[in-house]
Amino acid sequence: MSKILVTGGLGYIGSHTVVELINAGFEPVIVDDLSNSQPKILDQITKITGKRPVFHELDLSDENAVKNLATAEPDIAGVIHFAAFKAVGESVQQPLKYYRNNIYSLINLLESYYGKPINFVFSSSCTVYGQPDVLPVTEQAPIKPAQSPYGNTKQIAEEILFDTIAAGSSYKVIALRYFNPVGAHETALIGELPIGVPQNLVPFITQTAIGKREKLTVFGDDYNTKDGSCVRDYIHVVDLAKAHVAALHLMKKNEFKGYDVFNIGTGNGNTVLEIIKAFEEVTGEKLNYTIGPRRAGDVEQVWGNVSKAEEKLHWKAELGIDAMMSSAWAWEKYIAQNPVQ
Numbered sequence: 001m002s003k004i005l006v007t008g009g010l011g012y013i014g015s016h017t018v019v020e021l022i023n024a025g026f027e028p029v030i031v032d033d034l035s036n037s038q039p040k041i042l043d044q045i046t047k048i049t050g051k052r053p054v055f056h057e058l059d060l061s062d063e064n065a066v067k068n069l070a071t072a073e074p075d076i077a078g079v080i081h082f083a084a085f086k087a088v089g090e091s092v093q094q095p096l097k098y099y100r101n102n103i104y105s106l107i108n109l110l111e112s113y114y115g116k117p118i119n120f121v122f123s124s125s126c127t128v129y130g131q132p133d134v135l136p137v138t139e140q141a142p143i144k145p146a147q148s149p150y151g152n153t154k155q156i157a158e159e160i161l162f163d164t165i166a167a168g169s170s171y172k173v174i175a176l177r178y179f180n181p182v183g184a185h186e187t188a189l190i191g192e193l194p195i196g197v198p199q200n201l202v203p204f205i206t207q208t209a210i211g212k213r214e215k216l217t218v219f220g221d222d223y224n225t226k227d228g229s230c231v232r233d234y235i236h237v238v239d240l241a242k243a244h245v246a247a248l249h250l251m252k253k254n255e256f257k258g259y260d261v262f263n264i265g266t267g268n269g270n271t272v273l274e275i276i277k278a279f280e281e282v283t284g285e286k287l288n289y290t291i292g293p294r295r296a297g298d299v300e301q302v303w304g305n306v307s308k309a310e311e312k313l314h315w316k317a318e319l320g321i322d323a324m325m326s327s328a329w330a331w332e333k334y335i336a337q338n339p340v341q
């Protein structure tokens with residue numbers, strides 16, 4: 001059984017990916033510093049899969065800790081590197097925190113396992129495209145100047161990986177550019193666990209519906225879109241998790257060499273107001289919301305061309321907006337009864 005190191009494996013996307021790795025017959029080994037995740041998620045993964053992955057609690061920006069990890073876990077076939085900070089606004093306030101964590105951790109991992117034939121999946125983001133000139137955006141679209149230090153860490157990390165491969169290393173690398181992951185596992189045992197006030201749309205919706213927040217503010221209804229609110233490509237987190245398994249399968253093939261990058265979305269755009277309507281229809285809950293000003297740094301609209309992933313990864317998103325909303329709601333109700341924090 002191939003061992004796969006999953007950094008940030010107790011986080012939102014990481015935990016769902018650990019479940020899909022186990023379902024696909026891999027042996028995930030979780031690394032997490034618990035800075036934005038809860039140890040109880042390991043129990044939840046065990047409940048879903050019947051298997052309890054090995055867990056190392058450590059900070060990947062600590063060079064010695066990562067060297068020790070490589071000694072403790074020498075025989076890994078792959079790395080899926082999720083561990084990173086991701087709050088756009090916070091990254092503007094505290095850029096060094098973001099550069100230190102997101103960049104050092106990547107370099108430490110690459111250096112500690114250098115020379116080994118490891119298949120490496122990197123969590124990138126559609127944020128690298130900024131506001132694309134052409135929609136849906138393809139992987140060939142020009143990379144725009146980053147709008148935030150967070151976005152810049154994704155661009156720099158892609159360059160570090162590209163240059164490492166170009167220098168002829170023994171790694172193979174796939175960077176997955178995620179669009180907007182939402183929803184939760186169908187068992188409602190794992191899902192997104194924002195610390196404090198959620199910055200992202202769907203956790204804010206579910207927390208408002210359950211009464212933790214008074215009301216949702218829609219950030220702007222004067223954009224040049226069909227109803228004036230911003231457009232994003234929302235993708236179910238379980239579909240996204242499966243894309244990582246597909247990336248590992250592709251890199252196992254001899255004909256895959258070097259470095260490649262894939263958009264991971266559904267290929268469809270939805271407005272904020274459409275998401276609210278879908279949530280209300282699917283759950284029967286009336287959402288208290290108001291229209292507010294635009295949020296600084298938001299792009300007007302972005303959705304992905306995902307045909308490259310369909311052709312080469314043999315992966316396609318299967319779950320629609322209704323499943324995204326109903327699973328996010330089931331998870332919010334679950335944690336109201338069974339706090340995991």
Ligand code: UD1
Pocket residue numbers: 086087088125126127147151180199200201202204216217218219220230231232272295297298299
């Ligand atoms: C952003 C980043 C993305 C990153 C993600 C993780 C950009 C362009 N995108 O996604 O790379 O991976 O955060 O945190 O930097 N909205 C509201 N009210 C709210 C919250 C959100 O109207 O209370 C709207 C936003 O204006 C946006 C949409 O909902 O149009 C989605 O916002 P959000 O969930 O924060 O994700 P992004 O900003 O798209």
